[in-house]
């Protein structure tokens with residue numbers, strides 16, 4: 001009895017947590033199932049959209065067949081009208097991780113949503129709920145969606161919290177709203193909370209929860225991944241994406257007073273992009289114009305998917321790969337650029353890494369990546385005459401040399417010459433702009449290109 005108890009105790013002390021990271025479409029789910037099958041593990045999904053019931057195609061849920069008998073947790077159980085936060089996720093995930101480790105099984109955490117993964121790995125000193133609005137606490141609860149323009153919201157923030165407003169791009173509506181929300185609820189500027197949090201050691205300031213954890217980062221050449229993502233969206237259409245979204249729209253979205261796509265499952269990529277198409281009549285959808293609208297929405301969905309994949313990698317670099325001194329568990333990179341060689345480049349390497357790790361091999365066959373600090377550029381906001389907003393000096397310099405800048409400037413000059421009333425148009429470009437991964441804007445461009453491609457708007 002005692003021996004059995006000790007063995008169990010010994011076993012759970014040794015049972016590691018395996019995390020699989022990477023951008024969307026890179027093959028995380030597949031690898032998680034391969035690892036769980038081989039090492040007697042179970043998959044815990046860390047994906048803020050897949051927690052919801054419904055929209056299986058839109059949110060790319062693994063099918064029962066793909067699961068290959070491996071149990072999956074925290075997937076497909078929240079009602080689409082309910083909210084689900086990172087705190088809800090953490091509270092649900094931790095007991096599952098514990099239970100698995102106690103029973104000698106490996107929890108394979110796969111995401112998706114990187115701050116969900118952080119909430120499992122780090123026992124943060126500051127409860128994410130007490131610092132609403134931080135990236136970490138990016139919950140689905142937010143300031144009630146309002147009709148105000150992004151600039152006017154940013155101006156409002158500037159009045160109550162100039163420090164925070166200066167750090168945020170006016171087009172970054174989500175973050176601006178969140179900071180306004182915090183001010184409204186806590187009667188204290190968000191920047192104050194952020195300072196407190198930094199003093200407490202930052203978001204990753206707490207200790208790691210598990211002494212043995214391992215991270216597998218699946219990477220792919222971005223251009224190859226983008227081709228794959230385009231193909232995946234096309235495949236989703238074949239699998240009934242439109243019907244699924246139409247049904248969902250009728251059931252849950254149509255009756256909502258405002259079609260707010262920044263809450264819960266409504267944030268799923270595709271939904272907002274197809275909004276105009278979904279709310280149209282059947283006749284319109286079948287018309288020539290409707291077909292054009294479909295193509296434009298499809299194009300937007302692909303663009304957003306690709307942008308999202310870049311944002312995910314940026315987060316991973318910033319929070320894990322470039323965050324020394326925070327106890328980030330060893331991160332091993334796997335190259336999924338060549339899908340033909342998935343088995344040898346990804347699956348087999350991953351299995352070797354996990355095997356060596358489980359066996360505490362003295363000289364493992366593979367090496368983790370070096371976690372290195374990268375100095376960050378200070379924020380300095382500048383607005384270009386073409387309407388683009390840059391958040392730091394290097395993006396500003398790059399912008400001035402960019403084709404985008406010259407193209408927009410030329411367009412504005414032409415407008416000015418032919419239309420003395422060009423001012424409001426320029427403002428509209430500004431309004432539509434939104435921050436992209438490189439500190440510069442791109443959706444003004446996006447909407448322009450869509451107009452050219454025949455926008456549904």
Ligand SMILES: [Zn+2]
Nearest residue numbers: 384386388405
């Ligand atoms: Zn410019």
